[in-house]
Amino acid sequence: MSKKAKFITIEGTEGVGKTTNIEYILNYMNANSIESTVTREPGGTYNAEKIRDILLNSNDEKVPEIAELLLFFSARSFHASNLIIPALRDGKSVICDRFTDATIAYQGYGRGFNVNQINMLSKWVLKDLKPDITILLDAPADIGMQRTMSRGYSDRMESEDISFYERVREGYLHLANEDPERFLVIDATQSLQDVQKDIKNHLDSLFRIA
Numbered sequence: 001m002s003k004k005a006k007f008i009t010i011e012g013t014e015g016v017g018k019t020t021n022i023e024y025i026l027n028y029m030n031a032n033s034i035e036s037t038v039t040r041e042p043g044g045t046y047n048a049e050k051i052r053d054i055l056l057n058s059n060d061e062k063v064p065e066i067a068e069l070l071l072f073f074s075a076r077s078f079h080a081s082n083l084i085i086p087a088l089r090d091g092k093s094v095i096c097d098r099f100t101d102a103t104i105a106y107q108g109y110g111r112g113f114n115v116n117q118i119n120m121l122s123k124w125v126l127k128d129l130k131p132d133i134t135i136l137l138d139a140p141a142d143i144g145m146q147r148t149m150s151r152g153y154s155d156r157m158e159s160e161d162i163s164f165y166e167r168v169r170e171g172y173l174h175l176a177n178e179d180p181e182r183f184l185v186i187d188a189t190q191s192l193q194d195v196q197k198d199i200k201n202h203l204d205s206l207f208r209i210a
Contacts, residue, residue, distance in 0.1 A: 005035075005088045006206060007130075009099040011172060012137035013165050014145060016188040017195065018097055021137065024196050025095050028203055037087055040097035042075040045082045051075040069107045069118070076100070077125050085129065100126065101134060101175055109171025110164050133206055135199060136176050137188040141165035 008025065010018050022038060029036040042052040051071050055063065063071075076099075087094050100122045108115040141162055176183035186198045203209070 005091045006093045006132040007084065007088060007096070008093065008206075009096045009101065009131040009134045010137065011098055011101050011105070011134055012188065013105075013139070013141060013169050013172070015143070016137035016139045017192070018137060020192065021135070021195060021199060022095060022097055025135075025199065025203070028200060029093060029095070032207065032209055034093055034207060035091065036093040036095055037083075038095045038097075039079070039083055041079060041099055041102065042072055044075075044079040044084075044096075048075040048078040051078075065107070065111050065113070069103070069111075069113055069121075072103050072107065073121055073125050076103075080126055080129055096131075099131060099134075101136075101172065104175060105168045105171035109174070110160070110168045131182060133202065134176075134179075134183050135202070136172055136183055136185045137195070138169070138173065138185055139188040141169050143189060 010022055010025070012018055026036065026038050041048075042055050043049045051074055055068065055071055055075075084094050084096070103122070104115055104118055107113050108118050145162060145165060173185070176185045184198070184202045186195055188195060
């Protein structure tokens with residue numbers, strides 16, 4: 001059995017069940033005695049969480065789109081340097097709610113920023129850090145937004161029109177198609193039991209658990 005520390009990211013548009021399935025993954029890790037930590041983007045460290053507040057709750061002052069992009073990477077720099085890399089170095093697997101793929105999908109495909117420039121920025125900030133596996137929970141944008149609206153509260157990034165989230169989903173699926181060995185695409189419209197069965201099978205393979 002190989003339990004080498006892994007960097008696992010969970011991606012998807014709004015309302016696809018990331019929070020529920022991250023909890024499932026953490027329980028899986030605990031059940032298999034795999035030391036791990038759960039974190040999120042934007043956020044994860046003290047200063048990154050302060051940037052998160054600007055990004056998601058800045059209602060009094062407009063956040064320019066270029067500032068949004070740069071703030072995500074500023075938060076990611078704190079997060080990677082002060083939490084993710086040290087944890088992996090210490091042998092602890094990291095389960096992260098969104099990472100750089102989200103920036104490409106949301107700011108690249110959603111906002112229209114040049115994806116090559118985002119990749120260059122990512123290389124500058126993160127060097128060679130990238131996930132071992134990315135679980136993409138996929139669902140049509142309208143289904144995800146219906147689920148989000150049923151919660152009764154939307155932050156700034158959850159308040160765009162449906163066409164924005166359709167572009168974001170298209171971006172995610174393009175990324176998954178370009179890197180099929182890293183991405184596990186799961187149909188998030190199927191039952192939760194089936195979603196988690198798919199996740200378990202992939203984690204069993206990743207950690208070589210019979």
